[in-house]
Amino acid sequence: MELKRVVITGLGALTPIGNTFSEYWEGLINGVSGAAPITLFDASLFKTQFACEVKNFDPLDHYDRKEARKMDRCGQLGIVAAREAVAHSQLLDAKPDKGRVGVIWGSGIGGLTTFEQEVTSYVKGNGIPRFNPFFIPKMIADITPGLISMEYGFMGPNYTTVSACASSSNALIDAYNLLRLGKADAIITGGSEAAVTAAGVGGFxxxxxxxxxxxxxxxASRPFDKGRDGFVLGEGAGAMVLEELEHALKRGATIYAEVVGGGLSADAYHMTAPHPEGLGVYRVMKNALEDAEITADKIDHINMHATSTPLGDIAEPKAVVDLFGDHAKNIQINGTKSMTGHLLGAAGAVEGIATVAAIYNSLVPPTINLHEKDEEVPDLNYTFNKAVEKDIEYAMSNTFGFGGHNACVLFKKY
Structure with missing residues (x-):
């Protein structure tokens, strides 16, 4: 069976540094930090009192009041990003077979705000079970792709992937695999997360x-910096329209990049810490290269997971050095979490979008907030503090999650 080619024809983003794809991209290339004091709840007694929240987002700008009350913030953010991606792709103008358009979404936690509110109300109500009838539908992680499919009537493959911070990269890889196997013509894929809550901040x-x-x-989010002291929690959503190449060409779609490989692996090491030698990271990037049937020297750019944690920011570069050898220093590397914070299950989607935009615009966004590079971090080309022009043929986006889940998506210039 000959596998089909898969391309990206639409992009949508709702992030701490921009509420549309174009605003997000402008924020990235200009090195804007999305971190600020928390406004979504009173964090005055918490060890961490800041986060990368989505700014100026009012659900009532996008939904009527009754509709908005049926959705957790995680779903609200996700649907807005998906709407932008669908509109950006102009897919509906071609009147596609909706039975062959799917939605595959990623979320690591799902409706945490709803869960927290309902359980708190139960406790405050002296244990009287007065739960909102929408409690469960609002909370479950898989509701967002269901709601997106209902909005458009898309009846193709529809589900959510959950692999902690790798969730939306897993969703993207699943969408890619289904499309190249001919199981759909187009799939809206991405992820959303809204964990800036008392439980989220307190738990981390x-x-x-x-x-x-x-x-x-x-x-505060300063990947590879000697003074880094942990990640900055973020929220938001990213969405892409992935499409089978011939379907996209037939309708005259604009193509932003091609998806050519996906790698998956496990660290098999620790619940929350990465393998210190980056063995799982090495394997996931190698698996992506093998899936794409290309050699390591073809890679021009890597959007690293780079969370600004003491262990992770050493293990990942070590794996790059081990896999790419002498070519490693030719790769333009960046860590966009320095600007957006860590969007958990939505990280892979928003960083995948950044990688696609870097390819399309021949411009790599910076890794901001470097004050003094950690001497334990291998010397590579980290794009510190200023965007760099670079012609990119192949690029990787890495995302890793608690539990040792690793995902790597490989994109190519079209």
Whole structure:
């Protein structure tokens, strides 16, 4: 069976540094930090009092009041990003067979705000079980792709992938595989997350995973910097329209890049820490190269997972050096979480979009907030503090999640 080619024809983003794809891209190339004091709840007693929230988002700008109340913030953000991607692709203008258009979405946590509110109300109500009838539908992680399919009548493959912070990269890889197998003509894929809540911040604080740089939030996410002290929690959504090449060409779609490979692996090491030698990271990138049937020297750019944690920011570059050898220093590397924070299950989607835009515009966004590079981090080309022009043929986007889940998506200039 001959596998079909898969291309990207639409992009949508709702992020801490821009509420549309174009705003997000402008924020990236200009090195804007999305970190600021938390406004979504009173964080004054928490170890971390800042996050990368989506700014100026009012659900009532996008939904009527009754509709908005039926959705958790995670779903609200996701549907807005998906709407932009679908409109951007002009897919509906071609009147596609909706039975062959799917939605595959990623979310690591899902409706955490709803879960927290409902359980808190139950406790405050002296244990009287008065739950909102929409509690479960709002909370479950798979509701977003269901709602997107209902909005458009898309009846193709529809589900959510859950692999912690690798979730939306897993969704993208699943969408790619289904399309190249001919199981659909187009799939809306991406991810959303809205975990800037008391439970989210408190939980990650208890793990000592997040930065506590409350005196300087904007520079708190600092991948590869000697003074990094943990990740900055972010929220938002990213969406792409993936399409079988012939279907896209037939309708005259604009093509932003091609998806040519996907790698998956496990660290098999620790619940929350990466393998110190980056063995799972090495394997996931190698698997992506083998899937795309290209050699390591073809890679021009890597959008790293680069969360600004002490261990992860050493293990990932080590794996790059081990896999790419002498070519490693020719690769333009960046860590866009320095600007967006860590969007957990939505990270792969928003960073995949950044990678596609870098290919399309021949411009690699910076890794901001470098003050002093950690001497334990291998010397590579990290695109510190300023965007760099570069012609990119092949690029990777890495995302890794608690539990040792690793995903790598490989894109190519079309």
């Amino acid at each position: 604080n208890a793990l000592h995973a997040m930065s506590t740089r409350n005196d300087d939030p904007k520079s």
